[in-house]
Amino acid sequence: MKSASGKNPNAPQPKAPCHNTSSPPGVRSTKKRLGTLHAIALFIAMVWRTSPYLTMSTLLLRLVDALLPVSKLYVGKLIIDEVSHQIQLGAPALSFHDEQLHQLLLLIAAGFGLAVFTDLFSRVSSLVEDVLAERVTIASSVRLMEHAATLDLKDFEDAEFQDQLERARVQTSNSMTLLSLFYQAAGMIKAISFAAGLLIIAPWLVVLLLIAVVPAFLGEFYFNARSYSLHFSRTPAQREHTYVRLTATSVEAAKEVKIFGLSRFLIDRYVQLADQFYTANRKLAVRRTMWSGLFTAIGTMAYYGAYAYIIWGTLQGNFTVGDLTFLAGSFLQLSDAVESLLLGFARTAGQAEFLKDLFSFFDLEPEILTPEDPLPVPCPIREGFVFENVGFQYPGAQRWAVRGLSFTLRAGEVLALVGENGAGKTTLVKLLARLYDPNEGRILLDGKDLREYDLAELRNSIGVIFQDFVRYNMTANDNIAVGRIKAREDRDRVERAAERSQAGQVIGRLPGGYDQMIGKQFNNGVELSGGEWQKIAIARAYMRGAELLILDEPTAALDARSESEVFRRFKELSKGKTSVLISHRFSSVRMADRILVLADGKVEAQGTHEELLAESGRYAELFELQAAGYR
Ligand SMILES: Nc1ncnc2c1ncn2[C@@H]1O[C@H](COP(=O)(O)OP(=O)(O)OP(=O)(O)O)[C@@H](O)[C@H]1O
Numbered sequence: 347m348k349s350a351s352g353k354n355p356n357a358p359q360p361k362a363p364c365h366n367t368s369s370p371p372g373v374r375s376t377k378k379r380l381g382t383l384h385a386i387a388l389f390i391a392m393v394w395r396t397s398p399y400l401t402m403s404t405l406l407l408r409l410v411d412a413l414l415p416v417s418k419l420y421v422g423k424l425i426i427d428e429v430s431h432q433i434q435l436g437a438p439a440l441s442f443h444d445e446q447l448h449q450l451l452l453l454i455a456a457g458f459g460l461a462v463f464t465d466l467f468s469r470v471s472s473l474v475e476d477v478l479a480e481r482v483t484i485a486s487s488v489r490l491m492e493h494a495a496t497l498d499l500k501d502f503e504d505a506e507f508q509d510q511l512e513r514a515r516v517q518t519s520n521s522m523t524l525l526s527l528f529y530q531a532a533g534m535i536k537a538i539s540f541a542a543g544l545l546i547i548a549p550w551l552v553v554l555l556l557i558a559v560v561p562a563f564l565g566e567f568y569f570n571a572r573s574y575s576l577h578f579s580r581t582p583a584q585r586e587h588t589y590v591r592l593t594a595t596s597v598e599a600a601k602e603v604k605i606f607g608l609s610r611f612l613i614d615r616y617v618q619l620a621d622q623f624y625t626a627n628r629k630l631a632v633r634r635t636m637w638s639g640l641f642t643a644i645g646t647m648a649y650y651g652a653y654a655y656i657i658w659g660t661l662q663g664n665f666t667v668g669d670l671t672f673l674a675g676s677f678l679q680l681s682d683a684v685e686s687l688l689l690g691f692a693r694t695a696g697q698a699e700f701l702k703d704l705f706s707f708f709d710l711e712p713e714i715l716t717p718e719d720p721l722p723v724p725c726p727i728r729e730g731f732v733f734e735n736v737g738f739q740y741p742g743a744q745r746w747a748v749r750g751l752s753f754t755l756r757a758g759e760v761l762a763l764v765g766e767n768g769a770g771k772t773t774l775v776k777l778l779a780r781l782y783d784p785n786e787g788r789i790l791l792d793g794k795d796l797r798e799y800d801l802a803e804l805r806n807s808i809g810v811i812f813q814d815f816v817r818y819n820m821t822a823n824d825n826i827a828v829g830r831i832k833a834r835e836d837r838d839r840v841e842r843a844a845e846r847s848q849a850g851q852v853i854g855r856l857p858g859g860y861d862q863m864i865g866k867q868f869n870n871g872v873e874l875s876g877g878e879w880q881k882i883a884i885a886r887a888y889m890r891g892a893e894l895l896i897l898d899e900p901t902a903a904l905d906a907r908s909e910s911e912v913f914r915r916f917k918e919l920s921k922g923k924t925s926v927l928i929s930h931r932f933s934s935v936r937m938a939d940r941i942l943v944l945a946d947g948k949v950e951a952q953g954t955h956e957e958l959l960a961e962s963g964r965y966a967e968l969f970e971l972q973a974a975g976y977r
Pocket residue numbers: 503740741743746747765766767768769770771772773774
């Protein structure tokens with residue numbers, strides 16, 4: 347994996363400042379701030395792309411919604427002024443035909459209309475925003491999954507990558523909070539509309555107000571940054587926390603948890619991690635509450651100071667009673683609006699830090715790619731695969747998993763791989779499928795480097811069933827169809843594949859047949875035995891019908907008769923195809939055309955079963971050990 351900037355994140359990196367929870371947010375570099383703004387801009391673009399129509403509607407509705415309160419307040423002022431005016435005139439009781447009464451009724455009707463509209467608009471805006479937020483959540487989750495699918499296998503095996511993925515994942519479900527950006531824009535218009543009234547009548551009140559809310563704003567900014575850096579620094583622990591919780595409650599672990607009596611151990615670990623979070627959260631929350639209480643008190647003081655000034659001005663005759671209510675109302679609402687605007691802004695800036703994680707995740711690029719002018723993958727394969735002095739080291743590993751590995755896999759042959767645990771058999775298979783690229787040497791397919799072929803086409807012509815194949819909690823049909831998902835609806839093909847792998851008998855015994863849900867995660871699911879699962883998984887290889895088929899020990903749980911049958915059929919049915927079998931059972935391995943003995947990541951010996959026995963090497967030794975066990 348490398349970031350779009352071209353840097354390899356696997357290379358040692360200087361610690362990012364946000365790792366350092368003690369550094370105050372004030373020392374953040376301008377570059378980082380720009381990065382935050384950039385993330386906000388990318389987010390707005392993403393919202394717009396999700397639904398231009400809903401985005402426009404949200405903005406317009408919020409704009410109207412923002413202008414309604416000041417209009418309502420102004421109509422209130424006009425009503426009070428009109429009433430005071432009538433009282434001052436000492437006017438006799440108004441009659442229905444009076445011009446003034448009409449005026450007053452009209453103002454009351456306008457006030458009523460505005461009140462109804464305000465409520466309506468705010469409900470409709472919230473509705474549209476909710477819908478938009480949900481669409482954004484779905485769109486960003488889809489983008490996250492699509493992007494994750496393009497990244498390399500080694501990325502997924504990297505803990506730092508998992509942290510980043512976790513933060514990005516959290517972010518996709520937080521779009522709702524982020525849409526408060528629009529709310530902020532509306533809040534700004536609202537504040538400007540109130541300020542406009544105040545500016546005309548008493549301009550310095552606006553200055554007073556700004557001074558009053560600045561501390562609250564800075565405080566909020568500070569605490570949001572602290573909260574982000576706290577969250578960032580504990581993502582690994584947070585993932586462990588979730589992992590422990592899921593392990594303690596998952597169906598997969600339930601057997602061992604009970605047999606080994608692990609629940610107390612897991613709960614204690616959970617509590618230990620939770621305690622760390624709790625203590626840090628509580629400390630931050632207490633400090634935040636104290637400071638924000640103080641800042642709010644400053645704001646309230648400013649409000650009452652302004653209120654006293656307006657009352658004084660009214661008593662002096664500088665303002666009318668209507669002005670008094672308008673100014674006091676405007677000031678209060680403006681102070682609320684500015685405060686929530688500034689706090690919201692600080693909060694959004696805090697959120698935008700998380701947003702950066704999402705977009706930096708989208709910036710990651712895979713290293714295993716299709717070249718510019720890819721070769722078409724040969725079909726059928728004519729010569730086969732050649733490993734030329736191949737060496738591969740897993741990222742971060744001290745030792746080479748394979749090194750100096752050279753051999754030929756001829757087109758149309760059945761090759762068996764044997765070797766003790768850790769000899770490099772699975773690694774070899776992963777290199778063949780380009781799940782990794784070699785660090786040394788090269789792998790040729792029909793004389794050309796694997797890296798010159800179209801990656802998707804190459805993977806399309808290879809079918810691998812790994813020893814740790816996935817047990818999908820899906821129907822029996824889909825569990826086989828994953829081998830060639832495009833043919834999912836082709837029940838005949840699925841059934842043929844199942845018959846070939848002996849999964850047909852297993853499925854025949856299921857109450858729902860091919861439509862039976864397998865696995866215990868969902869309603870009406872039935873569990874299978876280990877061997878039954880393996881038969882289903884092997885059916886995927888037949889379903890795939892690829893040029894190169896590889897069974898990497900998915901037969902370990904099969905009884906001896908079933909495994910022997912699986913390999914016999916596999917050999918028969920894969921005629922004309924190239925296949926690789928990995929097994930520790932020599933009775934099955936001997937059926938292969940050729941056997942490769944791997945040791946310490948390289949080929950130690952090769953030949954037919956008889957040839958290898960005659961050599962009296964490791965193969966003969968292991969074969970004898972196993973045979974002795976049966977005597
Ligand atoms: N994802 C990985 N990351 C780091 N090292 C790995 C990874 N997978 C395997 N290794 C290491 O590479 C070496 C070869 O492993 P590999 O899985 O290829 O062996 P194998 O011959 O298939 O073993 P087994 O018979 O146990 O399945 C081992 O030393 C193993 O520890």
